[in-house]
Structure formats: structure tokens, C-alpha cells
Amino acid sequence: MNENKVVLITGASSGMGKEAAKLFAQERFRVFAGARNIEKMKEFKPLGIIPLKMDVSKFADNKAAINKIIAEEKRIDVLVNNAGFGLYGPVEEIFLEDARYQFDVNLFGLAELTQLVLPYMRKQKSGRIINISSMGGKIYTPLGAWYHATKHAIEGFSDCLRIEVEPFGINVSIIEPGAIRTNFGEVVGKQLTKYIEKGSAYKQQIEPFIKLMNSPRMQTMGTDAKFLAKVFLKAATEKKPKRRYVKGQMAKPMLFIRKWFGDAAFELLLKRSFGRN
Numbered sequence: 001m002n003e004n005k006v007v008l009i010t011g012a013s014s015g016m017g018k019e020a021a022k023l024f025a026q027e028r029f030r031v032f033a034g035a036r037n038i039e040k041m042k043e044f045k046p047l048g049i050i051p052l053k054m055d056v057s058k059f060a061d062n063k064a065a066i067n068k069i070i071a072e073e074k075r076i077d078v079l080v081n082n083a084g085f086g087l088y089g090p091v092e093e094i095f096l097e098d099a100r101y102q103f104d105v106n107l108f109g110l111a112e113l114t115q116l117v118l119p120y121m122r123k124q125k126s127g128r129i130i131n132i133s134s135m136g137g138k139i140y141t142p143l144g145a146w147y148h149a150t151k152h153a154i155e156g157f158s159d160c161l162r163i164e165v166e167p168f169g170i171n172v173s174i175i176e177p178g179a180i181r182t183n184f185g186e187v188v189g190k191q192l193t194k195y196i197e198k199g200s201a202y203k204q205q206i207e208p209f210i211k212l213m214n215s216p217r218m219q220t221m222g223t224d225a226k227f228l229a230k231v232f233l234k235a236a237t238e239k240k241p242k243r244r245y246v247k248g249q250m251a252k253p254m255l256f257i258r259k260w261f262g263d264a265a266f267e268l269l270l271k272r273s274f275g276r277n
């Protein structure tokens with residue numbers, strides 16, 4: 001059923017993207033896997049997956065990737081916008097240049113690839129666009145303003161897009177993962193350490209955050225990325241895909257608390273989690 005269907009998955013060199021690329025290949029999709037570091041995708045070739053060296057923040061890379069796919073396959077059926085990263089630090093102290101790059105990767109790269117594939121999907125009168133947001137697209141945490149801003153933006157972007165392209169037979173779904181078993185916490189901890197070293201005015205908030213990120217609990221918690229790969233596949237193949245898929249540890253409880261108990265209760269939970277009374 002999926003044979004000859006063509007999918008592009010970005011951010012495919014690790015985590016959810018990597019597992020999704022392998023799973024889609026097992027399900028007989030024609031898989032193109034994009035990432036900045038093509039060396040990390042050597043294992044894909046025996047699986048029939050085509051690695052693409054691409055940085056989604058660069059138009060030339062995005063254009064070249066789509067041109068290659070169309071030249072070889074004459075179509076594209078599924079775009080999985082998975083590439084992204086989390087920028088953490090105090091709003092006052094993060095350089096706006098870094099904040100703009102966060103948007104370039106998490107939002108504008110996604111938007112650019114979407115613009116590039118839509119003419120082909122409209123011509124086919126079919127297609128799936130799957131945008132990877134986060135539970136962070138509906139909630140928030142201290143020190144993550146720019147990361148959360150991009151994820152909130154993906155939510156609004158995707159909802160508007162879904163209505164626009166529906167008449168052309170194109171579906172748009174959002175996936176909102178919770179905590180996934182990756183090195184995300186370790187990376188965030190290292191980012192925040194540099195603000196401590198610079199004598200940040202927010203030291204008293206940063207230190208408990210780093211402690212939490214580096215705790216044994218955080219190092220072992222999280223849903224296996226393979227589970228989320230199955231959600232990606234479901235969004236790509238279900239006859240009637242959902243608008244949103246909320247999956248992964250803590251996602252549904254956190255969204256529930258904010259929605260039904262309000263921001264005051266949610267922020268009290270955050271403060272206690274990060275060592276503040």
C-alpha cells in the first residue's frame with residue numbers, strides 16, 4: 001500500500017527522525033532523510049534510505065533537496081518537518097542573533113520546505129504535511145522563551161495551513177511529543193551553564209534548572225523515540241489523520257493541568273519542580 005510513496009523526513013540523523021526514517025523504509029516508503037551531518041546517516045544506505053545533507057535554515061539546501069526528490073521520483077507524498085532544537089537561557093541575556101537562528105531552524109525552515117512541496121502536492125491532489133511541535137507548543141517553562149515561542153508558532157502556522165490546503169486533498173497534522181529519551185536535558189544543561197559562568201543575574205533560577213536536567217531521573221525518563229516514530233507513520237498513513245497527536249511521557253498530564261486548572265496552578269507546579277516556592 002505504501003510502496004512507491006515518497007517521504008522526506010528532516011532532522012533524521014538522530015532521535016525521532018532517525019527512527020522514523022527506518023520505520024518508513026520498513027513500511028516500503030521511498031525515504032529521503034535530511035540532516036546537517038550526513039556522516040551520521042551512513043547506516044541508512046543498506047536500508048534503501050537516501051541521505052540528504054541539508055540545513056533547513058538554508059534555502060539552497062531546501063531547494064536542492066526538493067529538486068532532487070522531484071527529479072528522481074516525480075512526486076512527494078509526505079513531508080515530515082522534524083528538524084529542530086531547543087535554545088534555553090534568560091530572555092534578557094540571550095543574543096537576538098541566536099533567537100533568530102532558533103526561529104530559522106524551528107519555524108522558517110519548516111515553512112520554506114512547506115512552500116516548496118505544496119505546488120507538487122496540489123498537482124497530485126494529495127499529500128501529507130506532518131509538523132513536529134511539542135507539548136511545549138501548548139505549555140511553557142522558565143528559561144525556554146524562544147524555544148516555546150517557535151513551538152507555539154508551529155501550532156498556529158499548522159492550523160491555518162490545514163484549512164488552506166484541505167481543498168487540494170492535502171492533510172496537515174501536528175505531533176506534540178512529551179519527554180523523549182534523548183540527550184535533550186544534557187544539551188540544555190550545558191547551554192545554561194555558560195550563563196552561570198558569565199555571572200547571570202538569573203543564577204538562582206538557572207542552578208535548580210541545571211540540577212533537574214542533570215538529575216538521574218531526567219537522564220532515564222522519557223518515551224523511546226521508536227514509539228514516536230510509530231506516531232509519525234500513523235499520521236502519514238491513517239485514512240483520516242488527526243489534527244493533533246499528543247504522545248510521550250508527561251505530555252497529556254501537563255496539557256491537562258494547564259487547560260483545566262489554569263495558568264496559576266500550572267505555574268505553581270513549575271516553580272515547585274524547579275526549586276522555587
